[in-house]
Structure formats: structure tokens, C-alpha cells
Amino acid sequence: RETMKFILEFFIIIILLKIAWQDKKTYRIPDPMLIALGFSGMIFRCVEGGVKWEECVAGICGASILLLMVSFFKPGSFGGGDVKLMAVSGLILGGERNLYALFWGMAVAGVYCILMMNAGRIDRKSKIALGPFLCVGVIWEFVSHEAEIMQFF
Numbered sequence: 001r002e003t004m005k006f007i008l009e010f011f012i013i014i015i016l017l018k019i020a021w022q023d024k025k026t027y028r029i030p031d032p033m034l035i036a037l038g039f040s041g042m043i044f045r046c047v048e049g050g051v052k053w054e055e056c057v058a059g060i061c062g063a064s065i066l067l068l069m070v071s072f073f074k075p076g077s078f079g080g081g082d083v084k085l086m087a088v089s090g091l092i093l094g095g096e097r098n099l100y101a102l103f104w105g106m107a108v109a110g111v112y113c114i115l116m117m118n119a120g121r122i123d124r125k126s127k128i129a130l131g132p133f134l135c136v137g138v139i140w141e142f143v144s145h146e147a148e149i150m151q152f153f
Contacts, residue, residue, distance in 0.1 A: 005047050005048060008040055008043060008044040008047060009142075012092065012142065013142070013143075015036055015037045016139055017135065017139075019034075019085065019135055020131055020132035020135040020136070022131075023081065023135075027127075028079075028081060029079075029084065029085055029131050031084075037088050037092075038088040041091045042091065055094040056090070056094065058090070058094065058096075059090025059094040060087045060090040060091055061087075061090070061095075063086040063089075063090060063098045064086040064087035064090065066099075067082060067083045067102075071083070079130070081131060082131060082134060085134055085138075086098065086134060089101060092138075093138065093141050093142065097141045101137035101140065101142075102137060104136065104137035104140050105133040108133045108137065109128065109133035112128070113128065
């Protein structure tokens, strides 16, 4: 069971890194990658044991609905891939941790934008791929939670 869990954790991180790379190159997050992430996340939640499906639903809805609402009031602020990525990552992380992942991703994106603006590489009107930063937040929350669990053993 622990071997299976480790393999799934590794696979989830690889998929997130691939999503980040793809979004950085093309400004698109392909649906097959999101499906693979969601499928891996469902299996991971089952292998992990003690799945609380209401927590999964909260994770799917929380951050993604927040991004959708912002997009509704400020069209073009977030892409559909970003919204779907946060919905799928919510399945893996649950509601609260997915909101933290969104926070960390946005914080890293903000620091990146400030540095790039100071360097003259982008301006206030520039668009960036948000997916890589969201993936950083998701990986951070995913890995930090696993490290906390391992401290008890």
C-alpha cells in the first residue's frame, strides 16, 4: 500500500510539472493532462484511506469557483485551464488546502511579476501563464502535507 501511494504521489507531481511546462510554452493546459491528474488523484485518495468525499467536493468547488467569479467580473483574468486545474487539484488536496495552494501560487506569481516588471521584461498589461505558479502552489501543499504525515511515523 505504501509503495502504491509513493508511486501515485510521484506520478501526480510529474503530471503537475508537465502541466506547468506545457502552460508556460503554449498558454494552454490540455484536458487529457487534467483528466490524468484527476484520475490519479481519485486513486490516490482511495489508496490514502479515509476519503471524505464532502472534502473532495469542497476542494473541487472552492478555489475554482473563486477563479470563475473573478473571471466573470474581469474577463480574461484567468483561463479555463487555470479554473479546471484548481478544480482537479481540489480533488487531491481538499477544500482548505486547495485554497492555500491557490494562495501560494498567486503569491509566487506576484513575486515573479514584480521581479519581471522591475527588470523591464513585462509591463502591467502583459499576460503570463498562471498554470506554472498554480502548480507550484499545489505541489507545495501536496508535499508539505505528506511531510507532516511522515513526521508521525
